[in-house]
Amino acid sequence: MRIDKYLWCIRVFKTRSIATTACKKGQVKIDNKSLKPSKEIFGNELIVVRKNQINYQIKVLDLPENRVGAKLVDLYRKDVTPKEAFEKTELLKFAKDYYRKKGTGRPTKKDRRDIDNYQEDIIEEDDSDK
Numbered sequence: 650m651r652i653d654k655y656l657w658c659i660r661v662f663k664t665r666s667i668a669t670t671a672c673k674k675g676q677v678k679i680d681n682k683s684l685k686p687s688k689e690i691f692g693n694e695l696i697v698v699r700k701n702q703i704n705y706q707i708k709v710l711d712l713p714e715n716r717v718g719a720k721l722v723d724l725y726r727k728d729v730t731p732k733e734a735f736e737k738t739e740l741l742k743f744a745k746d747y748y749r750k751k752g753t754g755r756p757t758k759k760d761r762r763d764i765d766n767y768q769e770d771i772i773e774e775d776d777s778d779k
Contacts (some may be wrong), residue, residue, distance in 0.1 A: 650712045652677060653686035653694070659726050660712045661698055661705070676700065696728070703738060706730045 655722040656677065662668040668677075668686070675683040676699040679690075690696070690709060698705045708727040709743075717725065756764070 652688045652690050658716045703734050
């Protein structure tokens with residue numbers, strides 16, 4: 650079975666064209682080698698898929714005939730992704746967390762005044778040091 654079709658069948662990607670694009674971009678690897686979408690896969694291979702800044706490690710158990718339901722996916726693959734990969738994404742979320750909620754737009758008048766007052770305080774401190 651082709652690698653792009655397999656990844657689509659086990660619901661790693663929503664569409665087969667997205668799976669094909671991921672293969673072409675080098676986000677799907679076996680033994681640290683990027684694969685073409687037409688690469689034939691067999692059982693007991695370890696596939697590394699980079700998706701959402703996580704390197705998912707998937708072990709092929711069996712090849713499905715067609716796309717399978719979400720409850721049956723575990724019959725065809727085993728997820729051996731280390732837990733550290735998920736913990737790193739949690740740390741990234743905290744690092745990117747700003748004091749403002751995402752999508753709130755431009756600074757308000759109060760934010761602008763606070764910024765101006767802060768800058769004035771820094772300038773006054775520099776002048777008093779001289």
